[in-house]
Amino acid sequence: MATSKTTIHKTTTWSPGPGCHGGCGVLAHVKDGKLLKIEGDPDHPMNQGRLCARALAMTQYIDHPDRLRYPAKRAGKRGENKWERISWGEAFDLIEAKMKKIRKEHGPESMIFNVGTGRDIYAWVCMLAYAYGSPNVMFGLTGQACYGPRLASVATVQGDFSVFDAAQWFPERFDHPGYEVPECMIIWGYNIHATCPDNLFGHWITDLMKKGTKIICIDPRLSWFGSRAKYHLRLRPGTDSALIMGFLNVIITEELYDKNFLEKWTNGAHLIRNDTSKLLRESDLVENGAPKNFVAWDSTGNTTIVWDAAQVAYRDIKATPCVSGEYTVELWTGERIVCHTAWDEFCNEVNKYPLETVEKITGVPADDIKKSATFYAKAKPAAVHWGVAVDMTPAITPLVTGISALWALTGNLDIPGGNVFARFAFDVVSYALPGTKGPIKLKTEEMDKPRIGADKFMPLNKFYWRCQTDMTLDQIFTEKPYPIKGMWIQTAGIMQGLGMDPKKWRSALDKLDFIVAVDVFHTPTTQLADVVLPAGTFLEKDSFRSWWVPLQTINKVMKVDECLPDMEINFELAKRFDPDFKFETLYDLYDDILKPSGMTFKELQEKGWAYPPEGSSSCPYHRYEKGLLRPDKKPGFRTPTGLFELYSTLREEWDLEPMPHHEEPPFTPVSRPDLAKEYPLILSTGRRSPAFFHTEHRNIPWLRDIDPDPILEIHPETAEQNKIGNGEWVWIENWMGRARFKAKLTPVVPEWMVMAAHGWWFPEKKAAEPSLYGMWESNVNQMIPMNEYGKDGMGAPIKHSMCKIYKCQPGEVTHE
Amino acid sequence: MSKKHEYGLLIDYEYCTGCYSCQVACAQEYNWPAGMGGIRVNEIIQKLPKGKHYLTYLPFPTELCVLCKPRTKKGLPPACVKHCMSGCMTYGAVEDLAKEMTKKPRMVLWVPK
Ligand code: SF4
Ligand code: SF4
Ligand code: SF4
Numbered sequence: 001m002a003t004s005k006t007t008i009h010k011t012t013t014w015s016p017g018p019g020c021h022g023g024c025g026v027l028a029h030v031k032d033g034k035l036l037k038i039e040g041d042p043d044h045p046m047n048q049g050r051l052c053a054r055a056l057a058m059t060q061y062i063d064h065p066d067r068l069r070y071p072a073k074r075a076g077k078r079g080e081n082k083w084e085r086i087s088w089g090e091a092f093d094l095i096e097a098k099m100k101k102i103r104k105e106h107g108p109e110s111m112i113f114n115v116g117t118g119r120d121i122y123a124w125v126c127m128l129a130y131a132y133g134s135p136n137v138m139f140g141l142t143g144q145a146c147y148g149p150r151l152a153s154v155a156t157v158q159g160d161f162s163v164f165d166a167a168q169w170f171p172e173r174f175d176h177p178g179y180e181v182p183e184c185m186i187i188w189g190y191n192i193h194a195t196c197p198d199n200l201f202g203h204w205i206t207d208l209m210k211k212g213t214k215i216i217c218i219d220p221r222l223s224w225f226g227s228r229a230k231y232h233l234r235l236r237p238g239t240d241s242a243l244i245m246g247f248l249n250v251i252i253t254e255e256l257y258d259k260n261f262l263e264k265w266t267n268g269a270h271l272i273r274n275d276t277s278k279l280l281r282e283s284d285l286v287e288n289g290a291p292k293n294f295v296a297w298d299s300t301g302n303t304t305i306v307w308d309a310a311q312v313a314y315r316d317i318k319a320t321p322c323v324s325g326e327y328t329v330e331l332w333t334g335e336r337i338v339c340h341t342a343w344d345e346f347c348n349e350v351n352k353y354p355l356e357t358v359e360k361i362t363g364v365p366a367d368d369i370k371k372s373a374t375f376y377a378k379a380k381p382a383a384v385h386w387g388v389a390v391d392m393t394p395a396i397t398p399l400v401t402g403i404s405a406l407w408a409l410t411g412n413l414d415i416p417g418g419n420v421f422a423r424f425a426f427d428v429v430s431y432a433l434p435g436t437k438g439p440i441k442l443k444t445e446e447m448d449k450p451r452i453g454a455d456k457f458m459p460l461n462k463f464y465w466r467c468q469t470d471m472t473l474d475q476i477f478t479e480k481p482y483p484i485k486g487m488w489i490q491t492a493g494i495m496q497g498l499g500m501d502p503k504k505w506r507s508a509l510d511k512l513d514f515i516v517a518v519d520v521f522h523t524p525t526t527q528l529a530d531v532v533l534p535a536g537t538f539l540e541k542d543s544f545r546s547w548w549v550p551l552q553t554i555n556k557v558m559k560v561d562e563c564l565p566d567m568e569i570n571f572e573l574a575k576r577f578d579p580d581f582k583f584e585t586l587y588d589l590y591d592d593i594l595k596p597s598g599m600t601f602k603e604l605q606e607k608g609w610a611y612p613p614e615g616s617s618s619c620p621y622h623r624y625e626k627g628l629l630r631p632d633k634k635p636g637f638r639t640p641t642g643l644f645e646l647y648s649t650l651r652e653e654w655d656l657e658p659m660p661h662h663e664e665p666p667f668t669p670v671s672r673p674d675l676a677k678e679y680p681l682i683l684s685t686g687r688r689s690p691a692f693f694h695t696e697h698r699n700i701p702w703l704r705d706i707d708p709d710p711i712l713e714i715h716p717e718t719a720e721q722n723k724i725g726n727g728e729w730v731w732i733e734n735w736m737g738r739a740r741f742k743a744k745l746t747p748v749v750p751e752w753m754v755m756a757a758h759g760w761w762f763p764e765k766k767a768a769e770p771s772l773y774g775m776w777e778s779n780v781n782q783m784i785p786m787n788e789y790g791k792d793g794m795g796a797p798i799k800h801s802m803c804k805i806y807k808c809q810p811g812e813v814t815h816e
Numbered sequence: 817m818s819k820k821h822e823y824g825l826l827i828d829y830e831y832c833t834g835c836y837s838c839q840v841a842c843a844q845e846y847n848w849p850a851g852m853g854g855i856r857v858n859e860i861i862q863k864l865p866k867g868k869h870y871l872t873y874l875p876f877p878t879e880l881c882v883l884c885k886p887r888t889k890k891g892l893p894p895a896c897v898k899h900c901m902s903g904c905m906t907y908g909a910v911e912d913l914a915k916e917m918t919k920k921p922r923m924v925l926w927v928p929k
Contacts, residue, residue, distance in 0.1 A: 038844070040899055053840040056843075056844050223871070702850050703840070747861060748871065
């Protein structure tokens with residue numbers, strides 16, 4: 001690569017580097033093996049030449065003096081910051097020996113494999129874990145409360161996930177002839193800045209606003225969207241599910257829903273027994289009837305008709321199923337029972353939330369809810385974009401299924417400008433998100449049995465191939481039903497970012513015999529490992545991505561010292577752990593995964609990116625009508641009934657509430673008035689900074705300059721009551737602990753809430769314990785609990801805790 | 817108008833999201849140390865009646881902005897303009913940009929050099 005000429009390389013961003021969920025096109029200017037500059041690729045349909053601050057700061061990142069540049073093993077005690085340089089050969093041998101010993105003595109499930117958010121390495125961590133034989137791949141947040149729960153919840157009722165439509169499916173984007181700009185967009189708990197969450201380019205929304213899209217912003221903070229919204233609904237954190245019930249109440253009361261969709265594409269007409277409150281099944285009607293088939297009342301023949309789930313149709317195609325009413329049905333036992341429809345049940349649930357009630361719970365004026373819901377329902381088309389706020393509450397499924405019902409009932413599902421099914425381009429799956437299965441699997445289903453939480457929580461069992469994080473942490477201490485002996489942590493920050501109650505994680509790590517950390521820089525987490533491996537950035541690897549569209553390659557344009565790309569590290573070890581590992585080279589594996597696209601890795605790399613053709617299952621629109629979603633090619637959805645399930649059949653089977661509703665989270669002034677006396681403020685966290693990806697980039701000078709300190713946003717009146725001035729250091733404290741932040745007095749937060757920045761540690765501070773890069777000073781997670789996750793093992797109260805604030809005393813601040 | 821101050825930057829601050837791309841793009845292009853650079857982004861919170869507020873971001877060109885002469889000479893857009901995530905910055909002749917300003921409100925025209 002040594003040349004004196006500057007060469008320009010096209011590639012795609014994903015993880016190490018900007019850190020994000022990636023997908024945009026960039027041009028890397030390289031000279032003599034050094035990165036000179038990075039620019040947005042004007043030809044790339046996703047970003048069209050634009051680029052975020054973090055990617056533009058790459059020259060300060062790639063060549064940063066603190067980069068990990070060679071493998072090292074611990075030379076002192078854990079946390080002493082004493083390291084000995086070793087070769088890759090030594091590192092692989094050491095890891096192989098240690099992990100094989102654990103596998104032999106305790107079983108493969110005794111190793112946990114931890115990954116961070118939306119990383120390019122999920123596929124390759126699974127590859128390594130599965131080759132080793134462990135099903136325990138862990139996303140370290142309590143209740144896995146980011147994105148995965150949303151996907152699993154949506155999969156339960158509509159089969160496939162769906163996202164707002166900004167014409168991202170087509171290379172010509174907004175010029176695509178079938179595309180329509182949404183008239184209205186709900187932005188639910190998401191702030192723009194420079195985030196491109198979940199493979200959606202955040203600023204597509206500003207593109208749409210310029211084209212006329214009007215915004216309904218749901219956010220307690222005055223965000224950029226909030227300022228520009230037609231309606232800004234500033235709800236109390238944690239009451240989102242009450243708000244969605246209010247929206248549904250308006251669209252049902254005002255009859256603003258799509259009756260044709262309700263009758264034809266939902267299970268609204270299916271009967272529910274009044275005696276058991278369960279769905280009436282064919283097996284109730286006829287002695288050998290299928291329990292997977294359901295029953296409706298036909299108004300033409302005045303009799304029952306069977307919904308044949310395998311055929312995705314009623315047995316009598318001429319029947320007219322009733323979506324409302326009570327009917328008496330004779331069971332095969334001769335018993336006569338009264339039934340009502342699932343739609344009536346749904347409406348009854350929604351009727352529990354008149355707008356006055358919703359106003360009382362959420363704090364949002366009833367009139368604003370009514371106007372917003374009406375505007376959304378009447379707008380054609382209308383879309384919803386949601387942020388991680390919806391996952392960060394224990395009752396995530398009742399909330400998410402409510403929002404899904406909103407877009408479905410208003411006829412906005414898989415239409416131009418609505419919420420469009422998002423499938424992996426060409427159905428090439430490397431990163432198997434909840435709801436999808438990829439070719440990277442455990443060898444046998446039996447091997448998945450010990451996955452922590454999978455037997456207890458059915459959404460994890462059926463959709464979400466991770467272990468339950470809170471249970472995993474507890475199991476490290478209890479060693480029941482089996483001991484956890486080691487952890488593989490790859491570009492993830494269990495100490496400084498993902499881990500709530502980090503003190504508990506700190507003691508958990510001490511219980512482990514062996515910890516490997518793979519990362520780009522040392523962090524509080526890597527400091528506690530036994531072996532640290534240096535990962536390459538996105539510019540140092542060949543890879544590909546198929547997270548929605550397009551299908552595209554990430555291209556190796558440089559090498560930095562001994563750093564190796566994550567997937568090359570994992571590939572080498574996978575071969576060592578699995579004698580049957582069937583691939584010689586990483587490229588053989590890539591070609592295998594890419595098969596459904598009809599391209600090899602090299603062929604795709606030459607193209608750069610490829611969009612699935614129209615008429616294929618990964619290209620919109622109206623796919624449920626065209627039979628493009630289900631493996632059997634029948635029209636319908638990939639759900640057990642083949643219908644959009646307003647009343648979830650799976651959740652009924654799992655003994656979980658089958659319909660949306662509100663549950664008050666565990667730590668709010670409403671659920672815990674006792675705590676509110678001492679901790680009167682709502683503590684929220686997680687607002688995004690354009691400078692950082694979660695815990696990263698505090699060591700990049702251009703970025704740190706934008707956002708130098710851990711900020712606590714306080715309303716000026718609240719600050720005055722607490723005698724706090726702008727820029728002063730303050731303590732946030734609750735029953736779990738305290739941490740200090742720099743006060744920013746700003747009316748963007750309501751008087752009753754403070755917003756603490758997340759992910760703070762100080763790369764410039766001392767690495768060795770007890771400092772651990774100052775990670776205990778300003779880590780808000782110290783006030784957020786583990787083990788408060790939802791009934792289905794997912795979701796957790798991360799954005800709504802409680803606290804008090806007070807000024808730091810002189811001498812308590814070591815930042816300045 | 818004097819020949820010397822012919823070009824400017826038009827900012828549509830209705831759409832500036834405070835993404836800071838302009839600030840870092842300039843720092844990268846001219847290798848400014850942190851804290852310096854051709855453009856700084858500001859947050860402005862306006863108090864409105866009925867307890868409401870409005871949040872605006874506004875990029876402000878500093879003494880160090882050279883209007884990307886080395887780039888524009890080659891026909892390239894300024895680094896900040898090229899990377900603006902919102903596409904809310906335009907570089908051009910002051911007269912043309914002034915005309916653009918008549919088409920929509922919430923615009924500001926900077927002539928830094
Ligand atoms: S955050 Fe967006 S613009 Fe920045 S690198 Fe990631 S995908 Fe590209
Ligand atoms: S025009 Fe060029 S020099 Fe001026 S702020 Fe923009 S990038 Fe910097
Ligand atoms: S790049 Fe554009 S949107 Fe971002 S801060 Fe600068 S002017 Fe605003």
